[in-house]
Amino acid sequence: MIHVLPLSFFDRPALTVARDLLGKALIRQVGKKMICGVITETEAYDGPQDKACHAYRGKTNRNAVMFGPAGQWYVYFVYGMHWMLNIVTGSKDYPAAVLIRGVGEWDGPAKLTKALMIDGRLNGKTAVKKSGLWMEDRGVQIPAKAVRQTPRIGVAYAEEWARKPYRFLLEGYNADQWVSSRSSSSPA
DNA sequence: GCAGTGATCATA
């Protein structure tokens, strides 16, 4: 029942992956320390036509990972102090990714990267256990009514793309009924 | 409401 999300999970449209990541577990392992939580908020950044997507102006050194195969972490630094965590989706050469905006008790994309000790060293790594950061399906089904969609946050510059409902939130999330963020149980 | 903080990218 519990299993690590396979790379094929990410080799789908960013919007589909963003929706399906709600309720999945994000697990971080650094040495003997294990931290995990349930994904509660995501945003899709979908391709070269999406004005909010970093790849809108083409491939650069920063966004190069988005052009790679699905299932790699895209981690970048912004505002001089914050790390953002994304997972690359879709085909190689099609730049798309899903931003992980909320996990368990950590409400906010920069708060969760800080809590999970995520920084640029993970950029370009694949989301498998060996990398120290991966995701698992723990058998929780998310009903459609528990999913809310809204426009993305902080992308006002993207004009009509700023209004598209590419942000996904898990409603009614209660940390106690899912998984403890301080769990020290071994990974499945 | 807005300062902080520094990498990144376009412009030159």
Next chain:
DNA sequence: ATGATCACTGCC
């Protein structure tokens, strides 16, 4: 080389 911008947060 320079300056604007930024997928945010915390404090006013």
